Amino acid sequence: MDELSERVAAEAAVLAANRDFYLAFSNGDFDAMSRLWAAQAPSVCMHPGLPPIVGRSAILGSWKQILGPAAEWELSCRAPRAHVFGNSAFVTCLEASGDKPAHLAATNIFVFEDGQWRMVHHQAGPLSEPIPARSSRNASN
Amino acid sequence: MDELSERVAAEAAVLAANRDFYLAFSNGDFDAMSRLWAAQAPSVCMHPGLPPIVGRSAILGSWKQILGPAAEWELSCRAPRAHVFGNSAFVTCLEASGDKPAHLAATNIFVFEDGQWRMVHHQAGPLSEPIPARSSRNASN
Numbered sequence: 001m002d003e004l005s006e007r008v009a010a011e012a013a014v015l016a017a018n019r020d021f022y023l024a025f026s027n028g029d030f031d032a033m034s035r036l037w038a039a040q041a042p043s044v045c046m047h048p049g050l051p052p053i054v055g056r057s058a059i060l061g062s063w064k065q066i067l068g069p070a071a072e073w074e075l076s077c078r079a080p081r082a083h084v085f086g087n088s089a090f091v092t093c094l095e096a097s098g099d100k101p102a103h104l105a106a107t108n109i110f111v112f113e114d115g116q117w118r119m120v121h122h123q124a125g126p127l128s129e130p131i132p133a134r135s136s137r138n139a140s141n
Numbered sequence: 142m143d144e145l146s147e148r149v150a151a152e153a154a155v156l157a158a159n160r161d162f163y164l165a166f167s168n169g170d171f172d173a174m175s176r177l178w179a180a181q182a183p184s185v186c187m188h189p190g191l192p193p194i195v196g197r198s199a200i201l202g203s204w205k206q207i208l209g210p211a212a213e214w215e216l217s218c219r220a221p222r223a224h225v226f227g228n229s230a231f232v233t234c235l236e237a238s239g240d241k242p243a244h245l246a247a248t249n250i251f252v253f254e255d256g257q258w259r260m261v262h263h264q265a266g267p268l269s270e271p272i273p274a275r276s277s278r279n280a281s282n
Binding site for chain 2: 041042044046048049050051052054079081083085086087088090092094105107109111120121123124125126127128129131
């Protein structure tokens, strides 16, 4: 593959990992969430409004608490953009409950670890004005 | 340098770039802010409450607007943590106005471009409960 094809393929793989994150959330699937977070690379997670949670064990503990109730509603990811830098990448996107207006903006960082893209950071923060589904599907500035 | 020394040196350089970001902000120094953001790598910026701003030109436009009034108050960075992955790195930290309790959590992503660490992403989001200066200096849970 040439450089452009490689980048496109890497971006697609990162976006697939990003989809897996929202799927694990929406399905309340703790095992899938656990597989998604990096096993070796140091990781951090910032849930909306909360201070950083540092380290895989504490992060997964927080997801264990969240995923029970979250199983009852879908967390949609809209307008994801992937940026790949070698073995790490970040995605920016908007988050919404199902078809409702997007109410959060998020950053998800991944590293390529053991042959797959795994999460090392997630931050979601509230939007002052929710963005309707139609416009948030391609939202940027 | 061995691998550990290299990592420690890279983390220190990333934290220095992160300090430059808060210094540029606190000084209302648009030129320093402009030098800090990546020139080649694609960049995104999420100010608190706002949707993603995509691309260097639009991002610097937003900083131009912000830095005038911001020149009058200091944005402190507390409890920064650097994570380096080859030529990219991210920092998580808390943000506060001067000595006040930290009221924002932030993610800053850097790439090594033209011999220096330059910013490609910034997200800051509000904390539900501000964290007093004393405990936020080393905050993580």
